[in-house]
Amino acid sequence: MAFWLFKTEPGCFSFDDLKNRPDMTEHWDGVRNFQARNFLRDSIKPGDLILFYHSNIPEPAVVGIAEVVRGGYPDFTALDPGGEHFDPKASPGNPIWYMVDVRYREPLRKQVTLEAIKGHPFLGDMPLVKRSRLSIQPVTAAEWQTIRTMGGLESP
DNA sequence: GCCAACGTTGGC
């Protein structure tokens, strides 16, 4: 079981939006970055846990926890010529892009802001701090527990 | 809305 951080712009898709999906579950599609794709395709497995992060807002923050309910499979939105995630190089035989399914789990009691993460001595090596643009990032067990605690949740 | 960082593309 592994830990991840998934970023999303809440104006596009928020943690509450996930909560309001049927079965609180949604496809995590549209990722078009190769490093993030590799995580989706190769490493992210059902049962893994996700820090749900809101980006591109005045106070970016981790707001909740989700879980992976289906591991990497081809992202069919790349095959839809009318869709905004269409990739003309993708085909059913060579999907290129992958997605997973995620399910809402629980909100943090208080959100953990990027500012707080940057200010915490244990969290300075997170890609969020060092390479902010990567939209899907691995999280260590220590980072996971630190952020859970900062968010007001008890141990796993 | 600006702009730095950085990933991708394409000419050579």
Next chain:
DNA sequence: GCCAACGTTGGC
């Protein structure tokens, strides 16, 4: 295979 041009992300 280099690297300049370009596009995108995301903090501020």
